Amino acid sequence: MASVAPNLSAVRETMDVLLEISRLLNSGLDMESLSICVRLCEQGINPEALSSVIKELRKASDSLKDGTVVLL
Amino acid sequence: TMGITRLVSDLCEIHLAGLPRTGALRDVWKRRLKQKAYGILLSRIFQDMRTSKTASVGSGVSTTPGKNKVLMLSFNLRVCGREEDAQRLEELLAMLDGPGMLHETGAVLDLLVDLAGTVPPPPQLF
Known part of the structure:
Protein backbone atom coordinates (compact mmCIF):
# COMPACT_ATOMS: atom_id res chain seq x y z
CA MET A 1 0.00 0.00 0.00
CA ALA A 2 1.43 3.40 -0.96
CA SER A 3 2.10 5.83 1.88
CA VAL A 4 0.37 9.20 1.76
CA ALA A 5 3.06 11.86 1.47
CA PRO A 6 1.90 15.37 2.28
CA ASN A 7 1.79 17.44 -0.92
CA LEU A 8 3.10 20.98 -1.11
CA SER A 9 -0.23 22.76 -0.96
CA ALA A 10 -1.36 20.64 2.01
CA VAL A 11 1.89 21.43 3.81
CA ARG A 12 1.47 25.15 3.13
CA GLU A 13 -2.14 25.01 4.30
CA THR A 14 -1.11 23.20 7.49
CA MET A 15 1.62 25.76 8.16
CA ASP A 16 -0.87 28.62 7.71
CA VAL A 17 -3.29 26.93 10.12
CA LEU A 18 -0.55 26.32 12.70
CA LEU A 19 0.63 29.92 12.38
CA GLU A 20 -2.87 31.24 13.02
CA ILE A 21 -3.22 28.92 16.03
CA SER A 22 0.12 30.25 17.30
CA ARG A 23 -1.19 33.82 16.97
CA LEU A 24 -4.45 33.04 18.76
CA LEU A 25 -2.56 31.39 21.61
CA ASN A 26 0.04 34.20 21.77
CA SER A 27 2.79 31.61 21.35
CA GLY A 28 5.07 34.13 19.66
CA LEU A 29 6.27 32.05 16.71
CA ASP A 30 6.55 33.69 13.29
CA MET A 31 6.47 31.63 10.10
CA GLU A 32 10.24 31.22 9.97
CA SER A 33 10.52 29.99 13.58
CA LEU A 34 7.45 27.81 13.16
CA SER A 35 8.90 26.14 10.04
CA ILE A 36 12.11 25.35 11.90
CA CYS A 37 10.16 23.99 14.87
CA VAL A 38 8.01 21.77 12.65
CA ARG A 39 11.14 20.32 11.07
CA LEU A 40 12.75 19.77 14.47
CA CYS A 41 9.61 17.95 15.63
CA GLU A 42 9.80 15.84 12.46
CA GLN A 43 13.36 14.96 13.47
CA GLY A 44 12.05 13.64 16.78
CA ILE A 45 12.87 16.57 19.06
CA ASN A 46 10.61 16.59 22.12
CA PRO A 47 8.19 19.56 21.93
CA GLU A 48 8.54 20.34 25.65
CA ALA A 49 12.32 20.48 25.32
CA LEU A 50 11.94 22.64 22.23
CA SER A 51 9.67 25.09 24.04
CA SER A 52 12.29 25.35 26.83
CA VAL A 53 14.94 26.09 24.21
CA ILE A 54 12.80 28.81 22.64
CA LYS A 55 12.06 30.43 26.01
CA GLU A 56 15.77 30.51 26.85
CA LEU A 57 16.69 31.90 23.43
CA ARG A 58 14.08 34.63 23.85
CA LYS A 59 15.48 35.54 27.26
CA ALA A 60 18.95 35.86 25.75
CA SER A 61 17.60 37.79 22.78
CA ASP A 62 15.75 40.21 25.07
CA SER A 63 18.89 40.79 27.12
CA LEU A 64 20.76 41.55 23.91
CA LYS A 65 18.14 44.10 22.89
CA ASP A 66 18.08 45.66 26.37
CA GLY A 67 21.86 45.81 26.51
CA THR A 68 21.87 43.73 29.69
CA VAL A 69 24.17 40.73 29.90
CA VAL A 70 22.83 37.31 30.77
CA LEU A 71 25.34 34.65 31.72
CA LEU A 72 24.44 31.64 29.61
CA THR B 1 16.16 17.56 4.44
CA MET B 2 17.96 19.67 7.00
CA GLY B 3 19.59 18.02 10.00
CA ILE B 4 19.03 18.93 13.63
CA THR B 5 22.34 20.84 13.92
CA ARG B 6 21.46 23.09 10.99
CA LEU B 7 17.92 23.68 12.30
CA VAL B 8 19.14 24.53 15.83
CA SER B 9 21.70 26.86 14.30
CA ASP B 10 18.98 28.60 12.26
CA LEU B 11 16.78 28.90 15.36
CA CYS B 12 19.67 30.56 17.25
CA GLU B 13 20.32 32.85 14.29
CA ILE B 14 16.75 34.18 14.46
CA HIS B 15 17.35 35.19 18.09
CA LEU B 16 20.41 37.29 17.24
CA ALA B 17 18.34 40.01 15.60
CA GLY B 18 19.88 42.82 17.70
CA LEU B 19 23.45 42.17 16.58
CA PRO B 20 25.38 43.19 13.44
CA ARG B 21 25.12 40.64 10.63
CA THR B 22 28.76 39.62 11.00
CA GLY B 23 31.55 39.96 13.53
CA ALA B 24 33.16 38.38 16.57
CA LEU B 25 30.40 39.44 18.97
CA ARG B 26 27.78 37.68 16.88
CA ASP B 27 29.91 34.54 16.71
CA VAL B 28 30.37 34.53 20.50
CA TRP B 29 26.66 35.00 21.16
CA LYS B 30 25.67 32.40 18.61
CA ARG B 31 28.01 29.90 20.22
CA ARG B 32 26.49 30.67 23.63
CA LEU B 33 22.94 30.27 22.33
CA LYS B 34 23.83 26.95 20.72
CA GLN B 35 25.45 25.72 23.93
CA LYS B 36 22.31 26.65 25.84
CA ALA B 37 20.03 24.99 23.27
CA TYR B 38 22.03 21.76 23.17
CA GLY B 39 22.30 21.74 26.96
CA ILE B 40 18.50 21.71 27.22
CA LEU B 41 17.99 19.18 24.41
CA LEU B 42 20.65 16.80 25.72
CA SER B 43 19.42 16.98 29.31
CA ARG B 44 15.97 16.09 28.00
CA ILE B 45 17.35 13.10 26.09
CA PHE B 46 19.11 11.78 29.22
CA GLN B 47 15.98 12.43 31.27
CA ASP B 48 13.91 10.45 28.72
CA MET B 49 16.46 7.62 28.82
CA ARG B 50 16.25 7.45 32.61
CA THR B 51 12.46 7.54 32.47
CA SER B 52 12.27 4.76 29.91
CA LYS B 53 14.54 2.59 32.09
CA THR B 54 12.54 3.05 35.26
CA ALA B 55 8.93 3.65 34.15
CA SER B 56 6.43 0.89 33.65
CA VAL B 57 3.99 0.98 30.76
CA GLY B 58 1.35 3.69 31.05
CA SER B 59 2.68 5.29 34.19
CA GLY B 60 2.81 8.97 34.94
CA VAL B 61 3.72 10.49 31.57
CA SER B 62 1.25 13.03 30.25
CA THR B 63 -0.46 11.48 27.26
CA THR B 64 -3.09 14.14 26.60
CA PRO B 65 -3.03 14.72 22.83
Missing part, protein backbone atom coordinates in the same frame (compact mmCIF):
# COMPACT_ATOMS: atom_id res chain seq x y z
CA GLY B 66 -1.96 18.19 21.70
CA LYS B 67 -5.35 18.72 20.10
CA ASN B 68 -7.14 18.17 23.39
CA LYS B 69 -4.81 20.62 25.12
CA VAL B 70 -5.70 23.25 22.51
CA LEU B 71 -9.40 22.53 23.09
CA MET B 72 -8.83 23.17 26.81
CA LEU B 73 -7.28 26.52 25.94
CA SER B 74 -10.23 27.21 23.66
CA PHE B 75 -12.53 26.63 26.64
CA ASN B 76 -10.42 29.12 28.63
CA LEU B 77 -10.86 31.69 25.86
CA ARG B 78 -14.64 31.28 26.05
CA VAL B 79 -14.56 31.70 29.81
CA CYS B 80 -12.56 34.90 29.31
CA GLY B 81 -15.21 36.21 26.90
CA ARG B 82 -13.14 35.67 23.74
CA GLU B 83 -15.92 33.72 22.04
CA GLU B 84 -14.84 34.53 18.45
CA ASP B 85 -11.22 33.51 19.07
CA ALA B 86 -12.36 30.24 20.67
CA GLN B 87 -14.63 29.52 17.71
CA ARG B 88 -11.83 30.24 15.24
CA LEU B 89 -9.40 28.07 17.21
CA GLU B 90 -11.78 25.13 17.00
CA GLU B 91 -12.31 25.69 13.26
CA LEU B 92 -8.54 25.71 12.74
CA LEU B 93 -8.16 22.47 14.71
CA ALA B 94 -10.79 20.82 12.52
CA MET B 95 -8.78 21.85 9.44
CA LEU B 96 -5.83 19.83 10.71
CA ASP B 97 -7.83 16.62 10.23
CA GLY B 98 -7.57 16.74 6.44
CA PRO B 99 -5.78 14.02 4.45
CA GLY B 100 -2.16 14.58 3.46
CA MET B 101 -1.48 16.91 6.38
CA LEU B 102 1.86 16.99 8.18
CA HIS B 103 2.58 13.94 10.31
CA GLU B 104 3.88 15.94 13.27
CA THR B 105 0.96 18.29 13.91
CA GLY B 106 0.35 16.69 17.34
CA ALA B 107 3.89 17.47 18.48
CA VAL B 108 3.69 21.00 17.04
CA LEU B 109 0.40 21.60 18.86
CA ASP B 110 2.10 20.45 22.08
CA LEU B 111 4.81 23.02 21.41
CA LEU B 112 2.30 25.82 20.74
CA VAL B 113 0.43 24.97 23.95
CA ASP B 114 3.70 25.04 25.93
CA LEU B 115 4.44 28.47 24.47
CA ALA B 116 0.87 29.78 24.85
CA GLY B 117 0.75 33.20 26.50
CA THR B 118 4.51 33.72 26.39
CA VAL B 119 4.12 36.88 24.32
CA PRO B 120 1.60 39.68 24.86
CA PRO B 121 -1.51 39.71 22.66
CA PRO B 122 -1.34 41.98 19.61
CA PRO B 123 -2.81 45.46 20.14
CA GLN B 124 -6.48 45.76 19.22
CA LEU B 125 -7.19 47.75 16.04
CA PHE B 126 -10.25 49.96 16.07
Whole structure:
Protein backbone atom coordinates (compact mmCIF):
# COMPACT_ATOMS: atom_id res chain seq x y z
CA MET A 1 0.00 0.00 0.00
CA ALA A 2 1.43 3.40 -0.96
CA SER A 3 2.10 5.83 1.88
CA VAL A 4 0.37 9.20 1.76
CA ALA A 5 3.06 11.86 1.47
CA PRO A 6 1.90 15.37 2.28
CA ASN A 7 1.79 17.44 -0.92
CA LEU A 8 3.10 20.98 -1.11
CA SER A 9 -0.23 22.76 -0.96
CA ALA A 10 -1.36 20.64 2.01
CA VAL A 11 1.89 21.43 3.81
CA ARG A 12 1.47 25.15 3.13
CA GLU A 13 -2.14 25.01 4.30
CA THR A 14 -1.11 23.20 7.49
CA MET A 15 1.62 25.76 8.16
CA ASP A 16 -0.87 28.62 7.71
CA VAL A 17 -3.29 26.93 10.12
CA LEU A 18 -0.55 26.32 12.70
CA LEU A 19 0.63 29.92 12.38
CA GLU A 20 -2.87 31.24 13.02
CA ILE A 21 -3.22 28.92 16.03
CA SER A 22 0.12 30.25 17.30
CA ARG A 23 -1.19 33.82 16.97
CA LEU A 24 -4.45 33.04 18.76
CA LEU A 25 -2.56 31.39 21.61
CA ASN A 26 0.04 34.20 21.77
CA SER A 27 2.79 31.61 21.35
CA GLY A 28 5.07 34.13 19.66
CA LEU A 29 6.27 32.05 16.71
CA ASP A 30 6.55 33.69 13.29
CA MET A 31 6.47 31.63 10.10
CA GLU A 32 10.24 31.22 9.97
CA SER A 33 10.52 29.99 13.58
CA LEU A 34 7.45 27.81 13.16
CA SER A 35 8.90 26.14 10.04
CA ILE A 36 12.11 25.35 11.90
CA CYS A 37 10.16 23.99 14.87
CA VAL A 38 8.01 21.77 12.65
CA ARG A 39 11.14 20.32 11.07
CA LEU A 40 12.75 19.77 14.47
CA CYS A 41 9.61 17.95 15.63
CA GLU A 42 9.80 15.84 12.46
CA GLN A 43 13.36 14.96 13.47
CA GLY A 44 12.05 13.64 16.78
CA ILE A 45 12.87 16.57 19.06
CA ASN A 46 10.61 16.59 22.12
CA PRO A 47 8.19 19.56 21.93
CA GLU A 48 8.54 20.34 25.65
CA ALA A 49 12.32 20.48 25.32
CA LEU A 50 11.94 22.64 22.23
CA SER A 51 9.67 25.09 24.04
CA SER A 52 12.29 25.35 26.83
CA VAL A 53 14.94 26.09 24.21
CA ILE A 54 12.80 28.81 22.64
CA LYS A 55 12.06 30.43 26.01
CA GLU A 56 15.77 30.51 26.85
CA LEU A 57 16.69 31.90 23.43
CA ARG A 58 14.08 34.63 23.85
CA LYS A 59 15.48 35.54 27.26
CA ALA A 60 18.95 35.86 25.75
CA SER A 61 17.60 37.79 22.78
CA ASP A 62 15.75 40.21 25.07
CA SER A 63 18.89 40.79 27.12
CA LEU A 64 20.76 41.55 23.91
CA LYS A 65 18.14 44.10 22.89
CA ASP A 66 18.08 45.66 26.37
CA GLY A 67 21.86 45.81 26.51
CA THR A 68 21.87 43.73 29.69
CA VAL A 69 24.17 40.73 29.90
CA VAL A 70 22.83 37.31 30.77
CA LEU A 71 25.34 34.65 31.72
CA LEU A 72 24.44 31.64 29.61
CA THR B 1 16.16 17.56 4.44
CA MET B 2 17.96 19.67 7.00
CA GLY B 3 19.59 18.02 10.00
CA ILE B 4 19.03 18.93 13.63
CA THR B 5 22.34 20.84 13.92
CA ARG B 6 21.46 23.09 10.99
CA LEU B 7 17.92 23.68 12.30
CA VAL B 8 19.14 24.53 15.83
CA SER B 9 21.70 26.86 14.30
CA ASP B 10 18.98 28.60 12.26
CA LEU B 11 16.78 28.90 15.36
CA CYS B 12 19.67 30.56 17.25
CA GLU B 13 20.32 32.85 14.29
CA ILE B 14 16.75 34.18 14.46
CA HIS B 15 17.35 35.19 18.09
CA LEU B 16 20.41 37.29 17.24
CA ALA B 17 18.34 40.01 15.60
CA GLY B 18 19.88 42.82 17.70
CA LEU B 19 23.45 42.17 16.58
CA PRO B 20 25.38 43.19 13.44
CA ARG B 21 25.12 40.64 10.63
CA THR B 22 28.76 39.62 11.00
CA GLY B 23 31.55 39.96 13.53
CA ALA B 24 33.16 38.38 16.57
CA LEU B 25 30.40 39.44 18.97
CA ARG B 26 27.78 37.68 16.88
CA ASP B 27 29.91 34.54 16.71
CA VAL B 28 30.37 34.53 20.50
CA TRP B 29 26.66 35.00 21.16
CA LYS B 30 25.67 32.40 18.61
CA ARG B 31 28.01 29.90 20.22
CA ARG B 32 26.49 30.67 23.63
CA LEU B 33 22.94 30.27 22.33
CA LYS B 34 23.83 26.95 20.72
CA GLN B 35 25.45 25.72 23.93
CA LYS B 36 22.31 26.65 25.84
CA ALA B 37 20.03 24.99 23.27
CA TYR B 38 22.03 21.76 23.17
CA GLY B 39 22.30 21.74 26.96
CA ILE B 40 18.50 21.71 27.22
CA LEU B 41 17.99 19.18 24.41
CA LEU B 42 20.65 16.80 25.72
CA SER B 43 19.42 16.98 29.31
CA ARG B 44 15.97 16.09 28.00
CA ILE B 45 17.35 13.10 26.09
CA PHE B 46 19.11 11.78 29.22
CA GLN B 47 15.98 12.43 31.27
CA ASP B 48 13.91 10.45 28.72
CA MET B 49 16.46 7.62 28.82
CA ARG B 50 16.25 7.45 32.61
CA THR B 51 12.46 7.54 32.47
CA SER B 52 12.27 4.76 29.91
CA LYS B 53 14.54 2.59 32.09
CA THR B 54 12.54 3.05 35.26
CA ALA B 55 8.93 3.65 34.15
CA SER B 56 6.43 0.89 33.65
CA VAL B 57 3.99 0.98 30.76
CA GLY B 58 1.35 3.69 31.05
CA SER B 59 2.68 5.29 34.19
CA GLY B 60 2.81 8.97 34.94
CA VAL B 61 3.72 10.49 31.57
CA SER B 62 1.25 13.03 30.25
CA THR B 63 -0.46 11.48 27.26
CA THR B 64 -3.09 14.14 26.60
CA PRO B 65 -3.03 14.72 22.83
CA GLY B 66 -1.96 18.19 21.70
CA LYS B 67 -5.35 18.72 20.10
CA ASN B 68 -7.14 18.17 23.39
CA LYS B 69 -4.81 20.62 25.12
CA VAL B 70 -5.70 23.25 22.51
CA LEU B 71 -9.40 22.53 23.09
CA MET B 72 -8.83 23.17 26.81
CA LEU B 73 -7.28 26.52 25.94
CA SER B 74 -10.23 27.21 23.66
CA PHE B 75 -12.53 26.63 26.64
CA ASN B 76 -10.42 29.12 28.63
CA LEU B 77 -10.86 31.69 25.86
CA ARG B 78 -14.64 31.28 26.05
CA VAL B 79 -14.56 31.70 29.81
CA CYS B 80 -12.56 34.90 29.31
CA GLY B 81 -15.21 36.21 26.90
CA ARG B 82 -13.14 35.67 23.74
CA GLU B 83 -15.92 33.72 22.04
CA GLU B 84 -14.84 34.53 18.45
CA ASP B 85 -11.22 33.51 19.07
CA ALA B 86 -12.36 30.24 20.67
CA GLN B 87 -14.63 29.52 17.71
CA ARG B 88 -11.83 30.24 15.24
CA LEU B 89 -9.40 28.07 17.21
CA GLU B 90 -11.78 25.13 17.00
CA GLU B 91 -12.31 25.69 13.26
CA LEU B 92 -8.54 25.71 12.74
CA LEU B 93 -8.16 22.47 14.71
CA ALA B 94 -10.79 20.82 12.52
CA MET B 95 -8.78 21.85 9.44
CA LEU B 96 -5.83 19.83 10.71
CA ASP B 97 -7.83 16.62 10.23
CA GLY B 98 -7.57 16.74 6.44
CA PRO B 99 -5.78 14.02 4.45
CA GLY B 100 -2.16 14.58 3.46
CA MET B 101 -1.48 16.91 6.38
CA LEU B 102 1.86 16.99 8.18
CA HIS B 103 2.58 13.94 10.31
CA GLU B 104 3.88 15.94 13.27
CA THR B 105 0.96 18.29 13.91
CA GLY B 106 0.35 16.69 17.34
CA ALA B 107 3.89 17.47 18.48
CA VAL B 108 3.69 21.00 17.04
CA LEU B 109 0.40 21.60 18.86
CA ASP B 110 2.10 20.45 22.08
CA LEU B 111 4.81 23.02 21.41
CA LEU B 112 2.30 25.82 20.74
CA VAL B 113 0.43 24.97 23.95
CA ASP B 114 3.70 25.04 25.93
CA LEU B 115 4.44 28.47 24.47
CA ALA B 116 0.87 29.78 24.85
CA GLY B 117 0.75 33.20 26.50
CA THR B 118 4.51 33.72 26.39
CA VAL B 119 4.12 36.88 24.32
CA PRO B 120 1.60 39.68 24.86
CA PRO B 121 -1.51 39.71 22.66
CA PRO B 122 -1.34 41.98 19.61
CA PRO B 123 -2.81 45.46 20.14
CA GLN B 124 -6.48 45.76 19.22
CA LEU B 125 -7.19 47.75 16.04
CA PHE B 126 -10.25 49.96 16.07
